[in-house]
Amino acid sequence: MRGRLERQSGTMKAACQIDDQQVWERLRAVADPELPALSVVDLGMIRGITLAEGVLTVELMPTFLGCPALDLIRAAIEQALAPCGTVRAAIVRDEAWTSDRISAEGREKLSAAGFAPPSPVPLALMDWPASPCPCCGSLNTRLDSAFGPTPCRAIHYCRACRQPFEQFKAV
């Protein structure tokens, strides 16, 4: 997409030119408020951007449907792109966000921020695969709870370094 948007303020007419690369760049600066180290792009939450009839639409995929940060994220996206004209962050319903959408860079940032990466959803809680401890790397860890401080995180405990840690859940 090569978009051109015109924005009027008062009697002054300022043309704001923007291409999709610049839009993505701005989106890369929008952080998940509950995981500030990662952007909505790292998390794979942006499916696409389209420009039609002067409206820039950002297709936003929720990580979890009940995520309380969703409205904040929407507002942050619209604010980040406001200089480019009329922006609408539209929630995607026809395709599910999955944890496979987290980019390689996003996974590195997760790890650096102290989160274990997603592991496959088990059939029973006791079959939850051991998560590597983000502090010491040990696999001598156990699941403490499938539900953490936000819907997208589980809580584990490392027996090696005696440290509780969080894991980004697979969905």
Next chain:
Amino acid sequence: MSPEALAALERYLLAMADDELVIGYRDTEWTGAAPMLEEDLAFSSIGLDEVGHARLFYALLHELTGENIDYRARRPDEYLHARLLELAAAPRYEPAGEHRSNRGWAFAIARQYLYDQFDALRLESVAASTWQPLAQAVDKVRREEKYHLLHTRTWIARLADQAATRERLNAALAECCAYVSGLFEPVAGEPALVAEGVVGAGSDSLQAAWSNVVGGELKRHGITLPLGLPAGQIDGDGGLGGRRGEHGAEWLQQWDDMTSVYRLDPAAIW
């Protein structure tokens, strides 16, 4: 879609949304009151998920009818949830100092388990809906619901394991069973939905499948209950009426709680 199916789908989506909203709200009442911190978090998280799913179904309803549903701006008899879901489980502290212990945590686990098993089958039955927006949207819901069942199934096994907790679980399951038929109460016009493939299975076949799954799993834990009996064979009314907007006194209390802030100033923007 025929006009009959369209009208029935409105009620079906509303029932799905209201089920999720009402149990989700009840779940969040455990925040700070569950037997352990992990369960405070688990029930709060499950509640958030359910309310998020309700929001999705209200959005689909909007897509279908063009009308925006504000869940707070409805009369209590306009909600179509099953009555099992409105029953108070978490303890309640009145501002005046009165304390009501309500049904307790074993009931919350039993209800969540029975409901999640039902919900999983209902979601499966619309996963291939001929109404595309519904078929596409439930994929996300099903991915999240897996964690709820993982959690409640584990707790059912744990509670069934010791004599003292098993007794509580049995009592809680028996109390739920007096209401479970309400989950399978069809919305008006359901045959048109099944005939046109909007939903894959009617309430009768959902109930049969549910009885097999739940009955089989509980039996492995040595628990047998009057699951899946027709409403007439259960004490009381089987929890019916919800899909027609008929609810009990506990619902009025919940509705009052849920909408009290909104009703202070309906025009306020939050």
